[in-house]
Amino acid sequence: MALIIRNGRVCDPSQGLDKVADILVIDGRIAALGERLEAPPEAEALDASGLVVAPGFIDVHVHLREPGFVAKETIATGTRAAAAGGFTAVCCMANTSPVNDSPLVTRYILDRARESAACRVYPIGAVTKGLQGEALADIGGMAEAGVVALSDDGHGIANANLMRRALEYAADFDLPVIDHCENRDLAAGGVVNEGAVSTHLGVRGMTRAAEEADVARDVVLASLTGARVHIAHLSTAGSLELVRRAQAEGLPMTCEVTPHHLALDESAVLELGALAKMNPPLRTAADVEALLEGVADGVVACIATDHAPHATLEKDQVLSHAPFGVTGLECAVSLMLDRLHWRQGISLMRVVELFSTGPARAFKLPGGTLQIGSPADMTLLDLSRETVVDASRWQSKARNCPFNGWRLKGAPVLTLIDGKRVTLDSAAPAKAPMEMVATLSRTS
Numbered sequence: 001m002a003l004i005i006r007n008g009r010v011c012d013p014s015q016g017l018d019k020v021a022d023i024l025v026i027d028g029r030i031a032a033l034g035e036r037l038e039a040p041p042e043a044e045a046l047d048a049s050g051l052v053v054a055p056g057f058i059d060v061h062v063h064l065r066e067p068g069f070v071a072k073e074t075i076a077t078g079t080r081a082a083a084a085g086g087f088t089a090v091c092c093m094a095n096t097s098p099v100n101d102s103p104l105v106t107r108y109i110l111d112r113a114r115e116s117a118a119c120r121v122y123p124i125g126a127v128t129k130g131l132q133g134e135a136l137a138d139i140g141g142m143a144e145a146g147v148v149a150l151s152d153d154g155h156g157i158a159n160a161n162l163m164r165r166a167l168e169y170a171a172d173f174d175l176p177v178i179d180h181c182e183n184r185d186l187a188a189g190g191v192v193n194e195g196a197v198s199t200h201l202g203v204r205g206m207t208r209a210a211e212e213a214d215v216a217r218d219v220v221l222a223s224l225t226g227a228r229v230h231i232a233h234l235s236t237a238g239s240l241e242l243v244r245r246a247q248a249e250g251l252p253m254t255c256e257v258t259p260h261h262l263a264l265d266e267s268a269v270l271e272l273g274a275l276a277k278m279n280p281p282l283r284t285a286a287d288v289e290a291l292l293e294g295v296a297d298g299v300v301a302c303i304a305t306d307h308a309p310h311a312t313l314e315k316d317q318v319l320s321h322a323p324f325g326v327t328g329l330e331c332a333v334s335l336m337l338d339r340l341h342w343r344q345g346i347s348l349m350r351v352v353e354l355f356s357t358g359p360a361r362a363f364k365l366p367g368g369t370l371q372i373g374s375p376a377d378m379t380l381l382d383l384s385r386e387t388v389v390d391a392s393r394w395q396s397k398a399r400n401c402p403f404n405g406w407r408l409k410g411a412p413v414l415t416l417i418d419g420k421r422v423t424l425d426s427a428a429p430a431k432a433p434m435e436m437v438a439t440l441s442r443t444s
């Protein structure tokens, strides 16, 4: 099988490459990259004139909800959303039911992905059994079964000694530990950022110290153990400064930032209510400024969506009762091209790095490069295409998106996995979900 992609603007941060070129794919791998390449006569041709050709985008923080919460999302719908949003791979969090804390569950997820996924799926295993924060999960077993990282995401790990043991154990398997930094005592049941907005609304605030205290502890433990620590959804200027200093000392510390923490501040809660409720909460405009700086200067390894699908009924509750989380897979790339590249003037190379080479490097995943011999996973972008976010058209089951109606410049137009086109488009009319068809035929 051969494919020739002609005349794209090839942007590959792993090689510092940004030039118009052709890419030849043979048997799912990149066989050649250069100007006016010769292709075998049977090769399919794809004209990428005017488009950017980047290494396949990877989202390291996704909640696919399967097994256990398939009314919110499934591996099939979540990965269709990912592919439609420009991603060729996702890492899925362990807070399913049952929790992914054993090789059995890891293998189940990988099997389901093989049957139903529209993109690559890399499972993340739990750090502790049942995410209870009391005893370590079967890290060795899960490593063997194929997890790429460990995380109790959704919960902080309160017991610092357990975190230390987890880091030591994870290091034996060369796995990063992704920490959802939230000191539960300091968070004190807060629902939005502690400050002007929480006071105005009369709801409990979550102090920035709840995040920063755990980040600071993790810096100390990274230094003690030498293990790889990755901070999930970093949201405050203080956390960023801690990671910056840790990196300057040579510690193997990485962090991700979400699109919503870069595009919104806490004032969005006043307008959007529970649609802007997530954990960690949206912070102040000054925090957003600091995060944008970290994104531009390299402290931040990757943009990760923390795609957290919920049923509309659940999100329709009052602020204090609605669940945390927003969906992001189908608008993240457009949103970041619009905000980071067009508005902030961050180079295309850097934006592409945050979505591809950055996450691949931080998690030691295959991909993130267009080097000869690599799997032909690619994301094609149209930098000038304008779209309007319309969650009603999404592949995802969920609609809880604070960016609905936003007009954005720059969009993913195609993903290729192993050189094969994944043709999904969030802008296409939505199809009736399978279970809706099933319900209709049962009732009729």
Ligand SMILES: [Zn+2]
Pocket: 153, 154, 155, 180, 232, 233, 279, 280
């Ligand atoms: Zn989290």
